[in-house]
Amino acid sequence: MDHEITGTVPNPGLIMELASAFYGSCVLFTASDLGIFAKLAEMESADAAMVAGRLGSDVRATTLLLDGCVALGLLSKTRSMYRNTASTAAFLVPGRPGDLSRAIRFNRDVYEAWGKLPAFVKAGVPVEPPEAHLGDDVERTRTFVLSMHGRAMGIGRAVVAQLDLTGRKQMLDIGGGPGTYSTLIVQAYPELKSTVLDLPGVVAVGSELVAQAGASDRVTMLPGNYHSTPYPVGNDVVIIFGVLHQESAESIAAILRRAYGALVPGGVIYILDMMTDETHTKPVFSALFALNMALIAKDGWVFSDKELCGWLEQAGFVDFEVRPVAPPMPHWLAFARKP
Secondary structure: OOOOOOOOOOOOHHHHHHHOHHHHHHHHHHHHHHOHHHHHHHHOOEOHHHHHHHHOOOHHHHHHHHHHHHHHOOEEEEOOEEEEOHHHHHHOOOOOOOOOOOOOHHHHHOHHHHOOHHHHHHHOOOOOOHHHHOOOOHHHHHHHHHHHHHHHHHHHHHHHOOOOOOOOOEEEEEOOOOOHHHHHHHHHOOOOEEEEEEOHHHHHHHHHHHHHOOOOOOEEEEEOOOOOOOOOOOEEEEEEEOOHHHOOHHHHHHHHHHHHHHEEEEEEEEEEEOOEOOOOOOOHHHHHHHHHHHHHOOOOOOOEHHHHHHHHHHHOOEEEEEEEOOOOOOOEEEEEEOO
């Protein structure tokens, strides 16, 4: 959505598009939450009355929602019959290998926070306490961790293929949440073991997910706080995936220094995160994600690739590089080595 309001003739198109952009998000979230894509996967095709019967919903309202899904390209419609598109069937049906239905729940859960953006701009503080989904509220934490697991499963399949961990034995996963990335990595590298460090409430849910994946013998969950808990030493790999966008510049620099100390000579670090260019305005998604993080985390933002390279250099790392992950992922992957 790299739009600009430029040119000699004013055009309200961008303004009107942005003003109604949330319509599409609400249709997607509602259809996913109600299980419409799952029901259509079971029935292959159905009319609105059949879908409403399965959902126990109002036929007229269900028809309007289904038509909205068709308009957005989420469903196809032939006469009165609706069915999933190929993309919807692949990515929005729970249980399918590419399922993103849990991943998009995070976006839905922060929807209310975005409505409080004016309050954030005036006060400069998060509009909801981040502790709510990091341990204080058990159910909210569970929902958050499961959402992050779903998100990481989708991202991880693309990212793990870009890692080179051949011959590595011990990995530290800083802020590894549900342990999803560690699980995917040890499955790809059978000789590797990983320790996941994260908050107790997060690790409690993550331990269940690691066990379900049959990886408990190679992925150890360590409850703690990556700001203060001593990092296990003797690692030849450190990963920090999707963590640093909630930390201040000073905190990021400190985490990288400690990560350096946790590595053996020749050890490597991989960092996956949103990043911008040095203007902090591009890519568009990253610039908007910075606002998203600021709404829910005290130091939430998105740093630039050049800033990250600077912090890595200050920590003592060498051979650092940063590259974008293949579309449609909006992330960037950084690499560096301890001499």
